[in-house]
Amino acid sequence: MELHELKIHELHDLLKNKEVSAVDVTKAYLERIKEVEPQVDALISITEEYALKKAEEADKMIQDGNINDLTGIPVIIKDNMCTENIRTTCASKMLEDFVPPYNATVVENLSNLGAVMVGKANLDEFAMGSSTENSAFKTTKNPWDLSRVPGGSSGGSAASVAADECAFSLGSDTGGSIRQPASLCGVVGMKPTYGLVSRYGLVAFASSLDQIGPLTKDVTDCAIVLNAIAGHDPKDSTSVDKMRKKDYKEFLKDDIKGIRIGYSKEFFGEGLDDGVRESIESSLKIFESLGAEVKEISLPYLDYALAAYYIVSSAEASSNLARYDGIRYGHVATNYEDLIDMYMVSRSEGFGKEVKRRIMLGTYALSSGYYDAYYNKALKVRTLIKKDYEKAFEDVDVIVGPTSPTTAFKIGERVEDPLAMYLADVYTVPVNIAGLPGLSLPCGLSNDLPVGLQIVGRHFDEGVVLNAAYAFEKACNFNAKPSFKGGAR
Amino acid sequence: MNYEAVIGLEVHAELLTKTKIFCSCTTEFGGEPNTHVCPVCLGLPGTLPVLNKKVVEYAVKAGLALNCEISKFSKMDRKNYFYPDLPKAYQISQYDLPLCKNGYVEIETSDGVKKKIGLTRIHIEEDAGKLMHENIDGSLVDYNRTGVPLIEIVSEPDMRTPEEAYLYLTKLKSVLEYSEVSDCKMQEGSLRVDTNVSVRPVGSNEFGTKIELKNLNSFKAVQRALEYEIKRQIKLIENREKIVQETRRWNEQKGVTESMRSKEEAHDYRYFPEPDLVPIIVSDEWKEEIRKSLPEMPEYKKERFVSQYGIPEYDASVITSSKPLADFFEKCALEYSSAKIISNWIMGEMMRLLKETGKEIDEVPIKPHQMASLLNLIDNGTITGSIAKTVFEDMFMTGKNPEEIVEEKGLKQLSNEDELREIAIKVIKDNPKSVEDYKNGKDKAIGFLVGQMMKATKGKANPQLANKLLKEELSK
Numbered sequence: 001m002e003l004h005e006l007k008i009h010e011l012h013d014l015l016k017n018k019e020v021s022a023v024d025v026t027k028a029y030l031e032r033i034k035e036v037e038p039q040v041d042a043l044i045s046i047t048e049e050y051a052l053k054k055a056e057e058a059d060k061m062i063q064d065g066n067i068n069d070l071t072g073i074p075v076i077i078k079d080n081m082c083t084e085n086i087r088t089t090c091a092s093k094m095l096e097d098f099v100p101p102y103n104a105t106v107v108e109n110l111s112n113l114g115a116v117m118v119g120k121a122n123l124d125e126f127a128m129g130s131s132t133e134n135s136a137f138k139t140t141k142n143p144w145d146l147s148r149v150p151g152g153s154s155g156g157s158a159a160s161v162a163a164d165e166c167a168f169s170l171g172s173d174t175g176g177s178i179r180q181p182a183s184l185c186g187v188v189g190m191k192p193t194y195g196l197v198s199r200y201g202l203v204a205f206a207s208s209l210d211q212i213g214p215l216t217k218d219v220t221d222c223a224i225v226l227n228a229i230a231g232h233d234p235k236d237s238t239s240v241d242k243m244r245k246k247d248y249k250e251f252l253k254d255d256i257k258g259i260r261i262g263y264s265k266e267f268f269g270e271g272l273d274d275g276v277r278e279s280i281e282s283s284l285k286i287f288e289s290l291g292a293e294v295k296e297i298s299l300p301y302l303d304y305a306l307a308a309y310y311i312v313s314s315a316e317a318s319s320n321l322a323r324y325d326g327i328r329y330g331h332v333a334t335n336y337e338d339l340i341d342m343y344m345v346s347r348s349e350g351f352g353k354e355v356k357r358r359i360m361l362g363t364y365a366l367s368s369g370y371y372d373a374y375y376n377k378a379l380k381v382r383t384l385i386k387k388d389y390e391k392a393f394e395d396v397d398v399i400v401g402p403t404s405p406t407t408a409f410k411i412g413e414r415v416e417d418p419l420a421m422y423l424a425d426v427y428t429v430p431v432n433i434a435g436l437p438g439l440s441l442p443c444g445l446s447n448d449l450p451v452g453l454q455i456v457g458r459h460f461d462e463g464v465v466l467n468a469a470y471a472f473e474k475a476c477n478f479n480a481k482p483s484f485k486g487g488a489r
Numbered sequence: 490m491n492y493e494a495v496i497g498l499e500v501h502a503e504l505l506t507k508t509k510i511f512c513s514c515t516t517e518f519g520g521e522p523n524t525h526v527c528p529v530c531l532g533l534p535g536t537l538p539v540l541n542k543k544v545v546e547y548a549v550k551a552g553l554a555l556n557c558e559i560s561k562f563s564k565m566d567r568k569n570y571f572y573p574d575l576p577k578a579y580q581i582s583q584y585d586l587p588l589c590k591n592g593y594v595e596i597e598t599s600d601g602v603k604k605k606i607g608l609t610r611i612h613i614e615e616d617a618g619k620l621m622h623e624n625i626d627g628s629l630v631d632y633n634r635t636g637v638p639l640i641e642i643v644s645e646p647d648m649r650t651p652e653e654a655y656l657y658l659t660k661l662k663s664v665l666e667y668s669e670v671s672d673c674k675m676q677e678g679s680l681r682v683d684t685n686v687s688v689r690p691v692g693s694n695e696f697g698t699k700i701e702l703k704n705l706n707s708f709k710a711v712q713r714a715l716e717y718e719i720k721r722q723i724k725l726i727e728n729r730e731k732i733v734q735e736t737r738r739w740n741e742q743k744g745v746t747e748s749m750r751s752k753e754e755a756h757d758y759r760y761f762p763e764p765d766l767v768p769i770i771v772s773d774e775w776k777e778e779i780r781k782s783l784p785e786m787p788e789y790k791k792e793r794f795v796s797q798y799g800i801p802e803y804d805a806s807v808i809t810s811s812k813p814l815a816d817f818f819e820k821c822a823l824e825y826s827s828a829k830i831i832s833n834w835i836m837g838e839m840m841r842l843l844k845e846t847g848k849e850i851d852e853v854p855i856k857p858h859q860m861a862s863l864l865n866l867i868d869n870g871t872i873t874g875s876i877a878k879t880v881f882e883d884m885f886m887t888g889k890n891p892e893e894i895v896e897e898k899g900l901k902q903l904s905n906e907d908e909l910r911e912i913a914i915k916v917i918k919d920n921p922k923s924v925e926d927y928k929n930g931k932d933k934a935i936g937f938l939v940g941q942m943m944k945a946t947k948g949k950a951n952p953q954l955a956n957k958l959l960k961e962e963l964s965k
Contacts (some may be wrong), residue, residue: 081535082535090534100534200536200537201536202535204534207765236539237765318759322571322577322578322579323576325571325578327630329533339573363759366761371759371761
């Protein structure tokens, strides 16, 4: 087996036993990137020089007996997380040349552990989208079929893991942006409970929904990465103090006897692909065979989740993105008449279509006279959805269902139909609205494309989610690899 | 018809915390432009605000000093607008749930009428940066001030005259200074005032069309601008012209208000709850702890000064109007026995010089013990009362010891009998008219002659001795 095919825990064993050095591992991944990147287009920046320096540091750590689970492990970071002295673009013309003078807290955490960043991943501009076609720079392709999208907005992060360009990556998830591309690319992706992982340095899309999480090759790796990034950060006052430092690896047990698993009939409505439905139904049978108690629950307000989500997230985005005015950093217009014109031209030129659409929507939803009809209403729906979940979690320990209603769709297929695109997140959005932890892992193939199973838990109950996922992963034994077939259009 | 004005004030005060509201940058005034900044107060992508606990503490302190209810639960909101001095393009402020509400300030008008002015709310927010347009092509921005914590104090429209507005502001300033939550320096922008004013017939309960006045640089300017604006509005009403709701600025040079922007151009701030910050919870315990830290407020201090130092009520109210002034008085009183003489000097020379120089009391270098030394120099006959005023002025400017000044400038009182007698003889010779008047029984004439002796000695003559010697010489 090649180095780049290994999982974090497998690489760790080799590094620990000094069978390979971190520099060897890093070079192998940089080679792999050069080999597959022309087909996949998962990355905005390849940080070769930085990676080799970090790898040397990691080797020093290992020599000093200072090795931990992530020392010397190659990682790719979604390009909406700030990296000190390394440009952070958000896949936007607006921030094409933005070089932050600080690291996001998650980046700092990984760096301190000796993880080696080899690149920064492509995304939908400012994390808005479900296909990674909204990047100002390139469209990432799905390694399983290069004519298809990898999902979004963490499409670059998911594709880079699926294509073995790194051992793991970080994504951000506002309405499903980790889980949906994980599902479409056949990898494991987790959105932790809102507040478990610091958002400091994550360029904000919708602050009350955004959360950073891992994309990995298996559930064990997911727990390892979660261990590294979870925790209170004094720089983020929404990062929580309680539930401190669990060792998530302790939950990786294949025994789930007696765990109560809920599925909602609302999951199996219109728009769900037959192939996906079959995979999910057989997944429920796997859980049953493992001794879990599988029961039907109801989440009646789920229908309104998508509408509420687009109001709240767009409202917050309109405010969060207002700072890009070209005055201090970022894209600035060269021809303008006065101050207001400078703002308008800079923003017109710097932002893409989808970003503009959401800024317009959010500004409208917050404007006086419409606030109560839209924003306030959306907040009420948000409360109802939270209550739906609270009630459901009285009877069950986790809720499972499809991550995405379809497998990876064709590049360009939904570009002209934003509403169809928004439906890609219909199963993931309610989880963000309620701030719950959700994990997607591969549960089968449909027409040679991976299907993702979503497992949702109670607040800060990542351990139970990981336990269920780990047991399922063992039983399901999904081990198909991407084919790199197809070719773009 | 008689009209009355309806006046409400919005006051912004910078809090005296050492660090900014959402980061650990210094709040110190001045500094080279853009040296007191970090990624957080510049609102760079990905950065997050973390609320400074001291800001909440100071705002609660101000609220308690101003008789407010303190909200157990409040939150921060975003006020969205584009302006180059606002790095995030929104200001983090408070909207529907302010930290303090329903307070009041008590004022006493010149007719001795006491009146309570209601406070609608006090909320916390961040300051914006400063634009500089002068002597440059284009405009520059200094972000040192961004993120400096402010409280906004909004009054009820309870004031009816410009005088009441002036008294309200004076009282408010003294309470904020006393609580030590703000230094209230208007010249450094740490206190800023906007006012709303409308006019209506006396007896009416309806409000007239409201005008907002901005660009008010001093309490006097507030009073003058209101006086002008009230007259303007009454004239419009009497000419049956329409008052348009708008924002006007005060032009200090011309002494007029000018239109700035109309209601149609008003902003839609699109307030919504700040998702990057958690709600603010003020427990009863914390509130009580803060209450205990409050110092003596002016009205109590005033009463105490009257009873403890035996100074008149008027003196006490003038001196306690400013905490630094009251502190100065008390420290002087520890070093010098006659409190009334101290209060005379503070209300006379000190206030005069403060007004003339535009300085604040804490910028004056005179130490209380130096003040006491000066008064002792008068008492022991070293200098005359009039010379003491010159010495005081020098002390006010330089901070030198009074003894040093007297020595350097040769200001010691002249008490040499022979020397003074010679001068008395000369004065008598030079002023035959006054001598005649005196001899004709006009006792007042002696005063003039003493004055002439003072003039001849540049104020240094011992006045009692001069008087005695003149009388002796005249009776010869």
